[in-house]
Amino acid sequence: MEYKSKLYGSKLVVADRFYPSSKTCSNCGEKKHSLLLSERVFCCEKCHYQIDRDLNAAKNLEKLGQAMAEVTPVDRKEPTPLDEAGSKIDSNRVIISLKT
Template sequence: MLEGELKKLQKSLSRKVKFFKNWYKQKAKISKLHEHIKNCRRDFLHKLSKKLSKEHNAVVIEDLNMKGMSQALNFGKSVGDNGWGMFLRMLEYKLMFLGKQFLKIDKWFPSSKTCSKCGNVKEELKLSERSYKCECCGIEIDRDYNAALNIKNIGKEMLKY
């Protein structure tokens, strides 16, 4: 919704004569909308990180390279616009403040390629394959759910030590 409004305002700005009074007015409107979008995102991230930090004693996440994902996988704006780094910082300091644990799993850990049931690691798994099928134990599970289970299991192992 706000993205469409921003697009409309920017298109209107492009039609204005540069450095004239109406151009400055339009520029101010765009700045105000950017500020509103930033505040909405920050508010959402604060509320979500507070909820997670209150409900859980430990949070385990995979340390993802969001910049690389946005460039390599053609996710573009959706990945760059979500404020992932800001969310992780908020979550980390809120958990630390409450005396809870925040764990990061290495980004090179093969969470999607590893079977959550038997531990078998596939050599190759294409992004287009949305379900994980293990050759050893025969389990068929959603690829993302499988990765989440692997991250959870690694997190449990890390918490034992």
């Protein structure tokens, strides 16, 4: 996808693996504490919105992509290594700042 986005001049936005796209109501933004994989219809406890679980996730990811399009990456060099035991450097993360 990265290759294709560069080819077509698009911006690729990658959501964090644990981004709660399925657990968040695409109508009001309320987040469910638990959502079983067997629950195929998302039902919001706050606004009572009902939608297919996958369509709900797609709408939330669309909103994330639109929000990320409004920020600008900050230029930086390689990440500073951490010395603490058990720490991990993720070179795929991008630091962003809001446009002013």
